Amino acid sequence: xxxxxTNLYLLVLVSISGVIxxxxxxxxxxxxxxxxxxxQHEAFSNLCHQNPARSFWINGQPMAVCSRCLGIYAxxxxxxxxxxxxxxxxxxxxxxxxxxxxAIVLINIFDIVGNILGFWENTLVSRLAxxxxxxxxxxxxxxxxxxxxxxxxxxxxYGRVTATDR
Amino acid sequence: MEESQQxxxxxxxxxNSVIIAxxxxxxxxxxxxxxxxxVLINTGEQSNIINVGFCLIGAFAGxxxxxxxxxxxxxxxxxxxxxxxxxxxxxxxxxxxxGFVWIWKLIDPSxxxxxxxxxxxxxxxxxxxxxxxxxxxxxxIHDPSLMMTILTSIGGIVFMGVLxxxxxxxxxxxxxxxxxxx
Numbered sequence: 001x002x003x004x005x006t007n008l009y010l011l012v013l014v015s016i017s018g019v020i021x022x023x024x025x026x027x028x029x030x031x032x033x034x035x036x037x038x039x040q041h042e043a044f045s046n047l048c049h050q051n052p053a054r055s056f057w058i059n060g061q062p063m064a065v066c067s068r069c070l071g072i073y074a075x076x077x078x079x080x081x082x083x084x085x086x087x088x089x090x091x092x093x094x095x096x097x098x099x100x101x102x103a104i105v106l107i108n109i110f111d112i113v114g115n116i117l118g119f120w121e122n123t124l125v126s127r128l129a130x131x132x133x134x135x136x137x138x139x140x141x142x143x144x145x146x147x148x149x150x151x152x153x154x155x156x157x158y159g160r161v162t163a164t165d166r
Numbered sequence: 167m168e169e170s171q172q173x174x175x176x177x178x179x180x181x182n183s184v185i186i187a188x189x190x191x192x193x194x195x196x197x198x199x200x201x202x203x204x205v206l207i208n209t210g211e212q213s214n215i216i217n218v219g220f221c222l223i224g225a226f227a228g229x230x231x232x233x234x235x236x237x238x239x240x241x242x243x244x245x246x247x248x249x250x251x252x253x254x255x256x257x258x259x260x261x262x263x264x265g266f267v268w269i270w271k272l273i274d275p276s277x278x279x280x281x282x283x284x285x286x287x288x289x290x291x292x293x294x295x296x297x298x299x300x301x302x303x304x305x306x307i308h309d310p311s312l313m314m315t316i317l318t319s320i321g322g323i324v325f326m327g328v329l330x331x332x333x334x335x336x337x338x339x340x341x342x343x344x345x346x347x348x
Contacts, residue, residue, distance in 0.1 A: 069222055
């Protein structure tokens with residue numbers, strides 16, 4: 001398996017790790033200042049509604065992002081980390097991850113609308129799980145872009161080398 | 167090789183796409199903040215519908231910038247270029263969002279004071295916050311330090327940029343015609 005665009009892959013890996021770490025909020029580090037004025041909350045104020053009732057809490061402080069956003073970031077991070085495994089399994093050739101991601105986005109929208117209209121009440125865990133699926137499916141769209149698998153043929157085509165590429 | 171260099175050399179400028187997407191999502195983000203602010207001022211509570219509706223919407227500036235950029239011509243795009251365009255669109259959106267809110271405070275000078283009072287009232291009524299933290303928060307709302315304001319503004323621009331970098335790359339995958347190979 002060989003790696004292409006290593007710098008970009010690592011940049012995204014470091015970036016998403018930073019986003020997750022900061023998104024967990026000041027409670028993770030037991031910061032002794034009110035969470036409303038912590039820099040983690042301010043950093044995400046343009047991106048997430050940060051409603052404490054819709055966020056997980058650590059050490060008596062809500063995270064800097066809501067449970068669905070946390071799921072999206074964590075899912076993207078997990079998906080990004082496992083991209084090499086998907087390259088080994090040659091999943092990019094077998095699955096259309098764009099369609100999978102689109103379906104999961106629609107499920108999330110359906111969940112949000114159903115909750116707002118009062119058809120059901122989603123929970124912290126259900127929002128985290130759906131967000132995680134969305135983030136992971138978004139990361140898997142890049143399977144086949146950063147790693148390629150070298151396949152050595154056997155039998156009649158012994159010795160022929162094929163690289164998965166898109 | 168020469169052909170690919172010519173192709174890279176003839177790529178159109180991305181600044182129009184960056185500024186258009188940044189302005190749209192900066193405005194949306196500012197409207198979300200202001201509407202949420204007025205709901206808090208008038209009801210004393212945060213609105214779930216508005217909050218959820220605007221959640222993560224700011225991360226789509228990069229995606230939109232790539233959509234616009236892709237329509238400028240028939241050319242290939244690398245993921246790295248998509249990441250750069252996305253990052254810049256996010257940073258511009260964050261900056262313009264701050265600018266729009268600042269302009270609104272000039273249009274409605276009573277907004278800032280009313281928003282501060284509503285925030286203080288919300289904190290005072292929140293039973294989950296320890297009393298000493300309540301006082302610290304209220305002091306901070308009354309008199310925010312310049313250093314804290316600058317740091318949080320930079321943090322906001324960086325995180326908005328990073329998330330839009332990811333959606334910019336998604337934009338290359340969704341709208342891009344064919345990627346350059348490395």
